[in-house]
Amino acid sequence: MNKHLTRAVVTAAVLGLAVPALAQTELSFWSWRQEDVKAYNEMIAEFEKTHPDIKVTYTAHEAKAYNTILTTALAGGSGPDIIHTRAYGSLENVSGAGYLEPLNDQVDLSNFPADLVRGTTLRADGKVYAVPFATQTVLVYYNKDIFEQQGLTPPATWDEFMDVAEKLKAAGITPLANGTADGWTIEVASGAIMPNFYGPDFFGEVTSGKTTFADPRYVDALEHMAQLAPYMPQGFEGVDYATMKALFTSGAAAMFIGGSWEIPGWRDAGLNFGFMAGPAAEPGKDRLVATWLDGGYGVNAASPNKEAALEFIRFTATKEWGQMLADKLANVPAVKGVVPKDPALAEIIKLQEHQTPYIMLVAFRFKKPTGSQLLQDGLQKLMTGAMSAEDVAKAVADGIASAK
């Protein structure tokens, strides 16, 4: 208890010595978005224009190690004033421990869709601990040049998708860049394909316990996933995320199933690409896209500068911030009513009209083993033919039932 007091006194003393004239409050802001440093600094500068008394320093840590670095720092009584949090289970891990400040009466979140605010709400006390920042959507990207050369049109239904894949393969082009070496990438790919087969109601039913993952609809969805294997790169079992991206950007593969966060990377690579929702199960059916909240901005409950940090957090809940997220970072903002300058983002927002939650992340990452671990393991077995769709579905259902 005295530690915080001591730190506050020391900090005050140091700041007092360093900048006696300005009396500026310095806030630290940690994130895992290393690729976004420049844009965040510009966005922070917008805030500092209207708040000359507050200075925010953005520090991005390596994405894989971020949770570890953050949790270790917080457990040790330190950590930043402003925390870029993940959502759902990862958020609970931090907020449940009392490290984040509840925001309910502090920040106006009425302009956010309730589904997304759920991603930063702790299930135990129903309080919101972070301002939702951006959503991710699973998309099927395709190389426009290859499609044009081969005289192909983007497929709208599953049958068309298989037909296009077959034609590409016959032309000596790898139809799909996806591999299974990094388990999470095949889980992402399932987010484009499977919802179209298990349908829009499955999420609600499986989360409320009305059905399980052994449901025939889920088995059917897995069976369709398995049909992708012949169209994946040769040796797809060893194709990791970096290789997938290299295959797609080099034009060796014609399609890539991945998250909406890939767009800036494709643009940097100078790729002529388009994207679409996963193919519909049958003609005339809606094409569902899986979406999730990527994370939020929270305030360290132990911060000595809580008021200033909350002031910054309120700024991140504005449409102005959302507009910058869209225009500077090509993020699809969680806040409602943003019209992105970027037509691609506008298109994603349109695809989101038929959305379903990205199932394992949104609802089954709270206990262990997590739904993601079970599904990734199952998909690796399914794609190599080591296990049937029915057995994978059963293994996932049993794993979820035994998780604690």
Added chain:
Amino acid sequence: MQSTDYESVRRARTRNLKLWLALLLTPAALLLIVFVFIPMGSAVLYSLYEWDGLARKGYVGLANFSDILFDPVRNKVLFHAFWNNVKVFVTLMIIQNGYALVLAMLLARNPRGYRFYQVVFFLPVILSTVIVSFQWKLFLNPVFGLVNKALIAVGLESWAVPWLGLPETALPAMMLVNAWHWFGFPTLVFLAAIHRIPTDFIEAARLDGASEWRIAREIIWPLMAPAVTIIVVLTFIGSFNWFEIPYVMNGLEGSPQGSTDMLGLLFYRTAFGSISAGGSDFGHGSALAVLMFIFIFVFSILATKYLTSREVEMN
């Protein structure tokens, strides 16, 4: 009288020297205490509590330990990982240390280019493990990798498999990488041990008409036993703490299909969480770390005792 004077000076010098030694050892001891012993102690403490995310909740005694060892959902993963560590230990003993032994025996005979080989064999050891792992991950890449390109070039298309992607080949590939990285170390240790054996022993045996195989088996091998003890124990510790290579090459989940899961990865996932494995759980993670420590510590001591008792003196 002269001699007592000399004695007291000598004693004073020894005392001074001892003081100096103690003084010089202090920084290292302090570093060890602060960065090794205190964290070890806190891991034991953490393992006795329930944790909710990052917050320490109530004292639960040995509940975390019994969860890990006896809960069927948890111990399935634990024993699977443990079994993989056993495989790594046995395999490395054979391919890494066995190969090193053969090389050391050959080098001990002073072949042409002795120095060159010695340096070349030791070179991979000085590289960072992370760099070695990453470089081999690229070599083994199924699309761009050198290994498969080379296999195809010599007509072995059917051998060009995604090495790190198949559950049957991923762990063997990683163990080969480990052997490539480390074999120079046991080679040097064995070589030094062989050099310590007085040459008269070997020459005498040769004069008596003993075969090279017999010399190796009955003179060199027993007399280099202390080196073997060290290498066996170090390989044991390294195998059960194996982390860097599997982590860099195939990630925290022991992909594919858990075939490269190790106790070290399981510990890391449990204690700190991961994107796929969910949040951190210091309680069970610390308990696992403590169990790993006890297992490695006890077995290393037993193994050292047993192996030392079999060593012969060089009199």
